[in-house]
Amino acid sequence: MFRIQSLKDVLSFGVGTITTIPAVQIFCVYTGVAIFFAFLYQITFFAACLALAMKHEAAGRNSMFFVESVPAEKRKSLSTFQRIFNMGSVPDHSSSNDVKQPLTSRFFGEWYAPVLMNPFVRGIAMVWFVIYLLGASYGCSRIKEGLEPVNLLVEDSYAIPHYRLLEKYFWKYGQQVQIVINNAPDLRNHTSRDRVHAMVLDFATSKHAIGMESVQFWLFEMERYYQKELQVQIIDSSFYGLLQHFLASKTNNPLAEDIYWGPMPDDDNGTMVQSFRFIVGMKDLVTTMDQTDATMSFRDVAARWPEFNVTTFMPIWMFTDQYIIIIPNTVQNIIIALLVMIVIAVLFIPQPMCSLWVALACASIDFGVIGYMTLWGVNLDAISMITIIMSIGFSVDYSAHIAYGYVVSTRDTATGRVQEALSALGWPLFQGAMSTIIAVSVLADIPAYMIVTFFKTQMKIAAITSSPLHLQTVAPIRASSPISFPHRFEYTDDSPTVHNRSKSSMKSEHLD
Template sequence: MAKFRTDCIEKPIRMCFRIIGHFIGTHPWWFFIVPVIISTALGSGFYFLEDRTSNDIEEEFTPLEGPAKMERKFIQEYFPQNESMFSSLRLNTDGIYACFIATSKTNILTVPHLEDILVLDSKVRNMTVEFEDELLQYVDICATVNGSCSSNAILNIIDYNASNVDLINLTFPTHTSTSGRVSLRSTLGSVKINNSIVQSAKAIQFFYYLTEFNQSRSVIWLTEFIKLLSEESTNVTEVSYSTSMSRQWEFEKVPKSIVPLFSITYTITMSFTIVSCLRLDNVRNKVWVATIGVFSTGLAVLSSFGMLLLMGAKFVMTVSTCPFLILGIGIDDMFIMISCWQKTNVHDSVVDRLADTYQDAAISISITTITDVLALYLGYSSPFRSVQTFCLYAGTAILFCYIYNIIFLGAFLALNGQRETSNRHWFTCVKIPVDCPPGKSRRYAICCVGGAYDHDTGTEEEQPISGFFGKYYGPFLTQKWTKASIVVLYAGYLAVSFYGCFELKEGIDLGNLASDDSYISKYYKDKSTHFSHYGPNVMVAVDKSLAYWEEDQRKTLSSCITDFKKLAYVDKNFFLSWLDSFQVFANDLEINSEITFKRNLLHFLEKRPMTWQDIHFDADNKIRSSRFFLQTLNISTTKQQKDMLISLRKTAKKCPIALVVYHPSFIYLDQYTVIVDNTIQTIVVATVLMLAISLLLIPNPLCSLWVAFSIGSVIVGVVGFMALWDVSLDSISMINLIICIGFSVNFSAHVSYAFVSSTKADSNEKAVDALAHLGFPIVQGAISTLLGVVALSFSENYIFRTFFKLIFLVITFGLVHGVAFLPVFLTFVGMCTNG
């Protein structure tokens, strides 16, 4: 195994890079100016940014081919909404509505609270808006039932008189009054009952549904509703509010909130890069190289984003985090190139030094770029548009960073090398002496002398921090007791990580798409606190022409419905069925023939006009489809919601009669059914791909396996610790796990390649040599990446904070693997040598 090598393309790549470096070093000005011109041209694509921006929550955060979207299409085709007979139960979308939740710490069903609520309800209903020179109130645009606006069940029960609440024995979850039987499941929250009699409730929820006939009018009314509720105060009642458009409106505000953060990030990253490249020698100083390195990353983002916008690519909110990430990633290769430049002989020509630099850095910068880009482009296969678009933009930006570092940064490295060769000052470009002339002051020696180098090796003098890794840290790490401690530490790391993996939650809470200080955050919190026991009313639709008049067919359908009622997440005491009601209606009538069934059904429907919406007749007057309703419950967690959805669909599929289950919320719940499998699939495929690349570029197959091991180890750590850090597995964290694959390779590949390329004989010496050469650049890259995203930690939005949390975990664990775990593990395998 020690003699078996897989570096079939390593030498050709190194030679190719040497040729490129030689050519760029010969014509540096061309390669310095042309990229700026190209970037300016491609940057024109930002003209289309507004047109290309897409912030639709459903399109971004739900599976593109989710089953619920097909189910919705079926429901919309056979059960279109009736504008004159509005029913929230029968909505095939979320509808257009405004809502508020009134809460009390003790009991909301008291006279003072209800008086507050009645005043607020009156203000909402009497609120006036102007649309096309017409004054409109709620009554003018409300969703109607037989010409009247829908109203709140509780206010109807107390007849809009708060004092009546003490005279009524309110029952829950349903209440029967003179106006009929009504469900209070979505109206009263945190209810305490005694023999079905309500003792107290902590919340009442109000909905104001609007017609969908003219959405422009409705949007204006909803905007005024938000304004009214934001300015309104009540005497004793706390109120939270939202609308059907609020989530989308608040989501669209989020990208603007991070614009100030980018300027902070750019300043921090620029400062760190300059300081880390600062040299006390006035000639060997790399301040301008660092500055151009950051500028090169900016050009790469400008060019890549501009090109994609010119090509018509959509720009979604998740892409807003890309510049933060790319700014950190982009300068990693710069640190490697500077490190390689400093190893070249100062007496060689600039052309030869740049050629040597490119040859030395070729594999290190290529393997990290190839793995990052491939991992991200592989993420484009995700079923989530937000993940696809992010991966497209981020992958292309990293590719441009690679190209610009080679041509643009490399060209400036050559220009800076020409300055160094002529021993000119880094700031004034005036020639200065190598040694301090006699009689000159110490101040002159500090400011006006430079150009020193190591006379033994002919290379630039080693930086103190670089020497730290070779002289102190490396030998310390390879001590036996240190290795034993590292193994114990790694075992603890794995134990905590695996524990966290089993605590992982799935799916994104849509309330988190808004900023923390958004008004809808309080609404979602109140809704979760007080209205989580009962879930949505799920439609069960028959997807075939069924002979309902045949008793066998009715028994089969009834058996399937019974299976639904047996499910843990279905309320056995609630089932709304037109067929059951019809059979009670026709108890003494003949319904076992098609003719009599249809004739009596028409009589039945004439007395119950709302039920017409649950039966679809085709052109031949046959029942093509019909639907029933189930009440779900106990689905407060994402796992329960996922299990509920899967169990409903499995039960429907098991029925001999073709059934479709649907609720508008299923559009978003679909993410739970695909996120885990898709994430695992992407990670496995990407890891195998990374292993193949490592086998091609790293001169030893066993060390390539260690790279694959590092990827898996870092991913396990990130997944485990992100669960402990209260981050769920959703489309946002999925993006970061894809990034994790590339970053894991970055750290491990650098160390593995340096280890097997070392000319040292002993494995401990190889590890020390690898850390001496690349320890500092790896740490520089890690810190620069963290600084690139640290500003996101101050964001008031879950998405951006999640990006920071996961990038922090990825970089931290990747760095620890690169400079601690992996060097130690490599010393354990004697076969992993250069031979």
């Protein structure tokens, strides 16, 4: 099973590399490579050291200094130095190979499994599972996307009050978006200028624009200057000359920064406007959803004027672009990763229906992680996306182990097979999850959103996958359903102790 987990982990992070978010790509690349080399280390150097250690243990040698251990009855005649360095266990070759089951295994096998397989208890478990899914659905319906700028700061940063005041007073009304016309028409043509007017009106009347009164556009100022102040009409053929005269004024000179000049195609010595920009005031940008909606709204307007090759820009666009792609990337990665995990399960676990249940367990766990992390105040951003990718590995681990334990069981009844699987795997898997929870708990009080987000999502992943609801309730009940495994898997083994072999192998394989 160690091979399965390592392959699963590498492929899980490999799926993460196809995302369009560079931070996620980089993390998944180096994590996947690290896991691959860790696997090579385990099957080469570590396995060799383990074999040597077992050889010395069988020979009754001290585990630190490799000298021969002295039996307890002979230690009285030894010096203090020899007693210290010759301590160690001495193998008892006369004892049987039977190993007494620990209390935890007996608890899961002799008490928990029979209670769990009671029809009434199974019904209660399924009701709780439905409640779990409803809670996750509610959380997913309230999901918030994106890594907000303020969350990149530590909690005691002096910049946080600045961002909070910005959200309170300025995001509601008054921000500005720059709109660039990369392919300016020939403005000597009156019809072209009318088209530009119509485009500006389209932007100014969009959902998150304040209106025409918020537009800052050199063309409007030029027309106002000539038609209202000088009370003269703009001559089409002299438009560019009139524009240069207008911009030469000290008052209007700053507007020259909004215009890019280029050569005129029909006059080698003349110049014309090749591209320009104007500014529109914005409103209602308080939440990340509003900011994302504003980005999409202005880009939709720009797409309606393809002849001008319009580009919209605002500094916050760098963040809203992340908000826009985070959900599609997350869904894409989860679906692809689940498909990959199903293929792995089909290849390594000898029952087709087992793969289906493993996939369903993974999907329900990921669904719960996303939903409940939202209720815990975690946004769906690049950080939580990484941990969601990791959650697929967790969920496959536990679900596949329980399903595998059920499949290789030699018992004839569903209750017996669940009993044997939980007896061998229930406690070790629970220990693995609890060790993860304890390990990430040290991150809980670090005053940084990114680290706390990692802690919350990892805690939620470990809590859901290791909870009785999934690890020792839903997974065994699914495995023992009438449609799960119609035929018992049997080892091809001439040994008369298939049962003992199966159980001991299950106990050892959780150590992956």
